[in-house]
Amino acid sequence: MKNxxxxxxxxxxxxxxxxxxLLERINPQPHDKLIFxxxxxxxxxxxxxxxxxxxxxxxxxxxxxxKGNHDDMCETWLSGHLFRMDWMKNHxxxxxxxxxxxxxxxxxxxxxxxxxxxxxxxxxxxxxFIHGGYTADGGPASQGDVSVLMRDRTLWELARTMNSRVAExxxxxxxxxxxxxxxxxxxxPTLNYDEYNxxxxxxxxxxxTGAGFYGRLSGMDIHSKTLFQSDPVPSLYPGEEGxxxxxx
Numbered sequence: 001m002k003n004x005x006x007x008x009x010x011x012x013x014x015x016x017x018x019x020x021x022l023l024e025r026i027n028p029q030p031h032d033k034l035i036f037x038x039x040x041x042x043x044x045x046x047x048x049x050x051x052x053x054x055x056x057x058x059x060x061x062x063x064x065x066x067k068g069n070h071d072d073m074c075e076t077w078l079s080g081h082l083f084r085m086d087w088m089k090n091h092x093x094x095x096x097x098x099x100x101x102x103x104x105x106x107x108x109x110x111x112x113x114x115x116x117x118x119x120x121x122x123x124x125x126x127x128x129f130i131h132g133g134y135t136a137d138g139g140p141a142s143q144g145d146v147s148v149l150m151r152d153r154t155l156w157e158l159a160r161t162m163n164s165r166v167a168e169x170x171x172x173x174x175x176x177x178x179x180x181x182x183x184x185x186x187x188x189p190t191l192n193y194d195e196y197n198x199x200x201x202x203x204x205x206x207x208x209t210g211a212g213f214y215g216r217l218s219g220m221d222i223h224s225k226t227l228f229q230s231d232p233v234p235s236l237y238p239g240e241e242g243x244x245x246x247x248x
Contacts, residue, residue, distance in 0.1 A: 005032045007228070008129065008205075009219040010198070011068065011186040012036075013043030013212030013243060014094060016050040018230040022217050025228045028061050034219075035121065037186035038068025038131035038150070042091040043212035043243040044233065047074070048098040051110050067117035068131040068186060069150040075114040078107055091243065119149045126181040127222065133187075139179045153188050159204035166202060177202050184222070191215050197227065212243040 007026055012019055028034060040054065041047035057063060067075075074095055076083045088096065099107060120130040120140045128140070133155025136142040140149050158174055166173045177183065183204045190199045191210035198218055199206040209229070211217040217230040234242060 003031075005029075005224075006035060006123070006222045007032065007219045008035045008037065008184045008207055008222055010037055010207035010209055010217065011039035011189075011211055012050060012217060013039055013070070014041055014047035014050055014098065015044040015211050015217060015230075015233045015236065015242075016046035016053055017236040018044075018211055018217040018233045019050065019053065021230045021236065022219055022228055025230075026219055030061060033062040033064070035064040035129050035184070035222075036066060037129060037184060037207055038066040038117075039070045039186060039208075039212070040065075040068070041074045041095045042070040042087075043094060044237050045094055045240055046098060047095040048102060048110070051113060055109065055113055064121050064129065065113075065117045066121060066129055066131050066186075067114070067119055067150060069147075071114055071117065072147070072150055075111065078111040078114065119146050122180070128180040128183045130183070131186050133183075133185060134176070137176065139176070151187070155183070156185060156188050156201070156204060156206055159183075159201040163201040173202070177204065182222070189213060189215065197229075214242075214244070 040050055070091060073083060073087045120128060122128050130140060131150050133152035134140045134143050135148055135152060135154060143149055159177060162174055185206055186208040188206060189208050189210040190206055191213055196209060196215055198209060198220060207218055209215045209218040211233045214232060214234055216232055219228040
């Protein structure tokens with residue numbers, strides 16, 4: 001469709017206000033597509049409300065929701081299964097508080113939303129969208145343990161390590177990266193590298209610009225590479241710490 005945009009959006013971590021501000025700046029139209037890279041919860045105080053917003057958003061705009069490692073932990077809690085206590089004490093405490101007052105039916109609706117997320121998505125032009133990465137030589141479809149897809153950081157480090165080398169020696173381009181025309185990931189904040197914008201190495205784009213900490217929420221048009229960002233998220237949640245209590 002003419003003028004159709006595909007916008008990829010990085011980790012949100014309960015920052016509903018940041019997403020609302022970002023979408024105002026993107027101004028998505030009904031024919032656009034939004035691809036979310038995961039980690040919708042854990043951090044700022046509106047995780048449950050953010051899920052409400054996303055459930056409604058998908059009724060108006062085409063959306064793809066990738067599952068992140070924090071979403072996986074929240075899904076475990078919502079399902080009533082045994083969850084990690086360190087998640088509740090640290091990352092998950094704000095998420096659990098955000099569900100105060102929610103009915104069982106509403107929480108079941110959210111659980112259904114989590115259960116229907118994608119571990120990865122490949123578009124018609126050979127682009128991959130995934131939260132963490134993969135270690136299997138055959139790509140994410142060959143990954144036996146799906147938790148790796150949500151937690152891997154080695155793919156990003158491979159791209160960073162090889163970025164300057166492949167410019168002079170294309171034959172060194174890693175096979176794992178050649179499987180896709182482009183790869184879009186979240187999970188590893190660019191703040192780790194003192195970067196506040198999405199980072200690009202080889203054919204990998206890291207879209208996690210630290211919205212859960214002191215960074216901004218980022219979205220990017222995958223064709224034009226036009227960048228959209230919210231304000232620094234702490235400015236939208238005065239008096240809150242987000243994930244600042246946690247290590248990157």
